[in-house]
Every structure is written in structure tokens, then in C-alpha cells.
Amino acid sequence: MTIQWFPGHMTKARRQIEDKLKLIDVVIELLDARVPLSSRNPMVDEILKGKPRLVLLNKNDLADPQVTSQWVKYFADLGLPALPIDAATGTATKEILPRVKQLWAHKIERQLSKGINPRAVRALIVGIPNVGKSTLINQLAGKKIAATGDKPGVTKGQQWIKVGTEMDLLDTPGILWPKFEDQMVGQRLAATGAIKEELLxxxxxxxxxxxxxxxxxxxxxxxxxxxxxxxxxxxxxxxxxxxxxxxxxxxxxxxxxxxxxxxxxxxxxxxxxxxxxxxxxxxxxx
Ligand code: G4P
Structure with missing residues (x-):
């Protein structure tokens, strides 16, 4: 899928994510393990505004395992836990729930100390087009829920997907734009299939x-x-x-x-x- 990103689309996509952020506890930022920085939105820190965040390096089945380990360390050094996964086959996706819970553990403990029964942690998947958001949602849901190729601007009622009893996931992902002004980034994204051949x-x-x-x-x-x-x-x-x-x-x-x-x-x-x-x-x- 290709989205021609214009400033208006970016503003709209950003607003849609900001609306969703109000509903959730933890953000799952999906990147392409082969090109983690190039598949990353340039304004992601600003847009997510300090929400607890888990980075997932998807399509790890296609990436060099040694380089992926270096990326995991890179993100850890930035204070971001990162997990290589393969959403298409579900490799390591079972690890997502415990990692998300870890990021929310302090809130759960606080609720428990007040004698409140903690509710399920609410999560949102965000990422650029084609990074595998819909595939991951379907994988976590255990059935086909998300139509692959969601477009920004298509609004519908928000639904929650239960991932076990401890996590609720928003059924529509947050769609972010890549930083295509950089020619090298454009080449990497075209090579991996995140942007269409016709653009280069x-x-x-x-x-x-x-x-x-x-x-x-x-x-x-x-x-x-x-x-x-x-x-x-x-x-x-x-x-x-x-x-x-x-x-x-x-x-x-x-x-x-x-x-x-x-x-x-x-x-x-x-x-x-x-x-x-x-x-x-x-x-x-x-
Ligand atoms: P999006 O919602 O973020 O836009 O991405 P989507 O899930 O539609 O996935 C984009 C493409 O990436 C799909 O392939 C999907 O199968 C593939 N994909 C997702 N996760 C993985 C993964 O972990 N490993 C590999 N190798 N591929 C993955 P497609 O070519 O568009 O078509 P199709 O496979 O759906 O027919």
C-alpha cells in the first residue's frame, strides 16, 4: 500500500494518534527490523509524548540476526525496550504481553496497594504503512480483525481486542509517516517494500x-x-x-x-x- 503523504495527511494522522493516545496506557512502536531507523517516524517521540513504549523489530525473519541484536542494544541504550518479532508467523509475539505488562507494572502495583483490582493494560500499535501493523493485530487477536492496508482518514468506531485477560489492544493501529526527505531512507524503504517501486x-x-x-x-x-x-x-x-x-x-x-x-x-x-x-x-x- 502506498500513501502519498502531504502535510495535511500528516496533520490528520497525528491528530488521529493523539485521539487514540488518550485511551491507552502503553504504545507498541512497530519498526522494520531490516531498517529500524529508516522505518521510524521522525517525530515519534514528540507525538507519543512520553507514553510508556515497547519497540518491536518486525520482519526479523528477513533481517540479519547479528545486526538485529545490535539494534536491540541501541534501543536499550535509548531507554527503550526492544523485541525482535515475526508477526506473520507469530515468532516471539507471545513475549509482547509480558513486556507490555512490565511497562505498566508500577501502575498495577499502585492499584493493588490501594486494594483496587487492576484492569487490563490498554495498548496501541503504531507504525509506518506496510511495517506489519495489521498482521500483528490479527496475530495477537488470534483471528483476522484488521483489514491490511488501513488508510489514515478512514474513521470507524474504536473496538478493543482482548489479548488474554491482561491486555486490551485497539483494533485500528496508529499510522505514521516515514522520513522520506532523506534519499538514503527512501532507497532503504523502497528496497524493503515499504514504499512502492513507482516512487523510485x-x-x-x-x-x-x-x-x-x-x-x-x-x-x-x-x-x-x-x-x-x-x-x-x-x-x-x-x-x-x-x-x-x-x-x-x-x-x-x-x-x-x-x-x-x-x-x-x-x-x-x-x-x-x-x-x-x-x-x-x-x-x-x-
Ligand atoms: P501494515 O498494516 O502496517 O500496513 O502492514 P501489513 O500488516 O499489511 O503487512 C505488510 C506486508 O508485510 C504484508 O505482506 C505482510 O504479510 C508482511 N509481513 C508482516 N509481518 C511480517 C513478518 O514478520 N515477516 C514477513 N516476512 N512479512 C511480514 P504483503 O506482501 O503486502 O502481502 P501479503 O503477504 O499480505 O499477501
Missing amino acids: HLDEIALFIVRYMVQHYGAALQERFGITELPEDMDNVHEVVKVMEAIGRKRGAIVSGGKVDLDKASLIIIRDLRAGKMGRISLEKP
Whole structure:
């Protein structure tokens, strides 16, 4: 899903989250484990205004586990507990409730000390489009509740989803916008599929992927595409294009005359990365 974010949409999205914040105790901030900072809203601290917060690094099945550990430490250093999960299969999602409860434990203790029976902790999931909010809501609900692809501006009555007896989750997530002004962020988001290909050219996205792969995951790239040699100078665009052409040739992306169809080769590279065919790849390090 693509949302064309204009200032008006951002203001509206922000207002919608602020309305929801009044109802909840703990925020679950969903990020893409492969690109945690790039998939993060630039104003998130300001928007969430000090609400207790759990960071979830989603799609961890596609991310480099070593790099994900570094991100967990990075967020811990910022005072934010972070948990890598895989919302699609439910890996580690059972950990969410205890972590959310930890963030709310002081309130529960206070209620207990006053002799009040503590109510379920109320949580809201927020994140940029395509990060997996609806998938996670459905996973936690144990059934299909959230239509994937909620759009900001579509209002309906708020419903609570019971996650066990101890957590109530708002059924519609808070939708935040990414910080796409930064070109590198745009490339990372396009590579992971958070923004649509049409917003950048296919060859531009593939060029970014191949350059990053050669620099950080050269062996995985060679193994996937059977390339024997990788160039040294990845700042030289021609060298990167040569690798893309070699991949195209290996995969039969050829036009008449025997030239490589670079758009087709680019699509192969992008799809392979997104499907995890090159292995678990992170495109951003702390
Ligand atoms: P959103 O509400 O935040 O916009 O995201 P949504 O849940 O719609 O998820 C966006 C895409 O990310 C979906 O795939 C979804 O399956 C995928 N996804 C969510 N969580 C995970 C995860 O932990 N691992 C992986 N590998 N993928 C995940 P899609 O390509 O849009 O289509 P489809 O799979 O729904 O057919």
C-alpha cells in the first residue's frame, strides 16, 4: 500500500494518534527490523509524548540476526525496550504481553496497594504503512480483525481486542509517516517494500541493493547468483551496473540482440531481497 503523504495527511494522522493516545496506557512502536531507523517516524517521540513504549523489530525473519541484536542494544541504550518479532508467523509475539505488562507494572502495583483490582493494560500499535501493523493485530487477536492496508482518514468506531485477560489492544493501529526527505531512507524503504517501486526507478533501487550487498553481504550475493568476481570500487556506478548485468545474464533477463534487460534484472534483485532469497539481510546498522 502506498500513501502519498502531504502535510495535511500528516496533520490528520497525528491528530488521529493523539485521539487514540488518550485511551491507552502503553504504545507498541512497530519498526522494520531490516531498517529500524529508516522505518521510524521522525517525530515519534514528540507525538507519543512520553507514553510508556515497547519497540518491536518486525520482519526479523528477513533481517540479519547479528545486526538485529545490535539494534536491540541501541534501543536499550535509548531507554527503550526492544523485541525482535515475526508477526506473520507469530515468532516471539507471545513475549509482547509480558513486556507490555512490565511497562505498566508500577501502575498495577499502585492499584493493588490501594486494594483496587487492576484492569487490563490498554495498548496501541503504531507504525509506518506496510511495517506489519495489521498482521500483528490479527496475530495477537488470534483471528483476522484488521483489514491490511488501513488508510489514515478512514474513521470507524474504536473496538478493543482482548489479548488474554491482561491486555486490551485497539483494533485500528496508529499510522505514521516515514522520513522520506532523506534519499538514503527512501532507497532503504523502497528496497524493503515499504514504499512502492513507482516512487523510485527500479534500477535505482536495485543499484542501491547491489551496492549494499557487495559491501556487506558479498558472499551471499555471489552464492545466490553464481557470480565469481565482485568489483572493489562500489562508488563507481559503472562497476555496480556490471554486477547487475551479470545477475541479469545469469537469470536470462536478456533482450533481443543479447543485451541485458536492466529493468527485468532489477526486478529480480528486488524480489529476491524482499523474499529473503539472498539470506537474512539488514540494510541499516546502528
Ligand atoms: P501494515 O498494516 O502496517 O500496513 O502492514 P501489513 O500488516 O499489511 O503487512 C505488510 C506486508 O508485510 C504484508 O505482506 C505482510 O504479510 C508482511 N509481513 C508482516 N509481518 C511480517 C513478518 O514478520 N515477516 C514477513 N516476512 N512479512 C511480514 P504483503 O506482501 O503486502 O502481502 P501479503 O503477504 O499480505 O499477501
